[in-house]
Amino acid sequence: MxxxxxxxxxxxxxxxxxxxxxxxxxxxxxxxxxDPGGAAALEHARARAHGPLALRLAxxxxxxxxxxxxxxxxPVAGEGAAGPGAASTRTPVVALPVWPDGVxxxxxxxxxxxxxxxxxxxxxxxxLAACLRACWTDLAAEPWPGAPASISDVLACYRALTxxxxxxxxxxxxxxxxxxxxxxxxxxSGDVVRxxxxxxxxxxxxxxxxxxxxxxxxxxxxxxxxxxLSLEESGSGDPAPSDLAPSETATSGPVLSDTASxxxxxxxxxxSVTGPSDHRPVSAGxxxxxxxxxxxxxxxxxxxxxxLVAALMAVEHAAEPVHEARFAxxxxxxxxxxxxxxxxxxxxxxxxxxxxxxxxxxxxxxxRLIGASRRTAGARPGLTEGERAVLTLVLVHSVAIPRADGLxxxxxxxxxxxxxxxxxxxxxxxxxxxxESALRTLRQVGLLTQVKAVSEEAPGGYVPGPQxxxxxxxxxxxxxxxxxxxxxxxxxxxxxxxxxxA
Numbered sequence: 001m002x003x004x005x006x007x008x009x010x011x012x013x014x015x016x017x018x019x020x021x022x023x024x025x026x027x028x029x030x031x032x033x034x035d036p037g038g039a040a041a042l043e044h045a046r047a048r049a050h051g052p053l054a055l056r057l058a059x060x061x062x063x064x065x066x067x068x069x070x071x072x073x074x075p076v077a078g079e080g081a082a083g084p085g086a087a088s089t090r091t092p093v094v095a096l097p098v099w100p101d102g103v104x105x106x107x108x109x110x111x112x113x114x115x116x117x118x119x120x121x122x123x124x125x126x127x128l129a130a131c132l133r134a135c136w137t138d139l140a141a142e143p144w145p146g147a148p149a150s151i152s153d154v155l156a157c158y159r160a161l162t163x164x165x166x167x168x169x170x171x172x173x174x175x176x177x178x179x180x181x182x183x184x185x186x187x188x189s190g191d192v193v194r195x196x197x198x199x200x201x202x203x204x205x206x207x208x209x210x211x212x213x214x215x216x217x218x219x220x221x222x223x224x225x226x227x228x229l230s231l232e233e234s235g236s237g238d239p240a241p242s243d244l245a246p247s248e249t250a251t252s253g254p255v256l257s258d259t260a261s262x263x264x265x266x267x268x269x270x271x272s273v274t275g276p277s278d279h280r281p282v283s284a285g286x287x288x289x290x291x292x293x294x295x296x297x298x299x300x301x302x303x304x305x306x307x308l309v310a311a312l313m314a315v316e317h318a319a320e321p322v323h324e325a326r327f328a329x330x331x332x333x334x335x336x337x338x339x340x341x342x343x344x345x346x347x348x349x350x351x352x353x354x355x356x357x358x359x360x361x362x363x364x365x366x367x368r369l370i371g372a373s374r375r376t377a378g379a380r381p382g383l384t385e386g387e388r389a390v391l392t393l394v395l396v397h398s399v400a401i402p403r404a405d406g407l408x409x410x411x412x413x414x415x416x417x418x419x420x421x422x423x424x425x426x427x428x429x430x431x432x433x434x435x436e437s438a439l440r441t442l443r444q445v446g447l448l449t450q451v452k453a454v455s456e457e458a459p460g461g462y463v464p465g466p467q468x469x470x471x472x473x474x475x476x477x478x479x480x481x482x483x484x485x486x487x488x489x490x491x492x493x494x495x496x497x498x499x500x501x502a
Contacts, residue, residue: 040064041362047097061289064346068285069285094197101297120172135148135195181196183198307327319469347365439462442465445467448463
């Protein structure tokens, strides 16, 4: 199955829900020079954390965004949305960050860099292709917004594409539909789906390839079994964590999502449609705002400009920190300063670890974003209490205990010591179903990674995920303090932490 051009694996949106860090002390934040109030940087961080921004009809998009109007059939979850599937706030207008110079995360392939992986990425790509086949009914138009299609038609396209119709495959397909909805690639409402606004980010030059792909895809075929499988059926739509292969994480997420992608839930609510028969493709409006990087990139020639943009995509979307030898914009101090300024305009900062680099949230922007979320009624929550408890257990048993035993010497929250699922079951009061749901969510947002068992001595389990690469020194200190307060609230060290914070 060919990968959809112009994007990284579906299911990741701007990879990673990171715990916000602080600004790198070696770089200054020049965002105030172009944005005195920091509003644009805040909106870019909001879009990375929660997905597409919902706009009022007459509201302009911030600099560096594309304003998309998909007609009245495309409601989007706004500040007051109740969560996935809610349509309490209806607006036909959303805003998405623009790819700088049209360069997408697929540029990582040219440098041999791996993006944040998607759980069951092959199934997710095939399900997205099936959605495209069912919803893109007018190939003379652009793919987005397309027309609504029933889930049964999408699953029938998927069944015809794969040649498999067993219950396990169908369950994987339903799980992929949920991941795509959670990250804004599709919009779902009950048994109806349509293409999400992230499909509008496919570059126009890729549309010819997409049209040819859709023409070659088989259409819906009659099913031998039940015609419809609701997204709420078949449990979670994914096998139990203990039955899965090594985890491939997808970013959607808690605290501040990157979604693409940190999406904790889809930033796109479901359209209030009852079926696809009464809906036809609607016309889409597209209006790009002023580029936010032109003032920074204009002094450079074409080669240097391309190097800066490639380095930006690498530190923002790669799963692991990027070695500076790979990019001139990371090696050269002058270019690196410009790269830091580009990140600052989007609410981000460079994080260095030895000779590798990655990006994270600027601490001041993250604090403002979290504060705004807490003040907004009905705002999407971060991790649930159960998910936080499970993440804490993994950090304690995978990082804190090995470090106390002298097995981990580095100041890092990554660990080669997995915690077995059986150990998590023994240490938590959560029901098994809730534990497995929490593990699945934490895998998807990149906060946990599942390690495959290789022998009886190494049974496998869970370790901290790739999002912990994006913690700054200050964020790591805060996390360590929170673990101390959780694990030993009556200890002298915990008392000193509370006293210092008072």
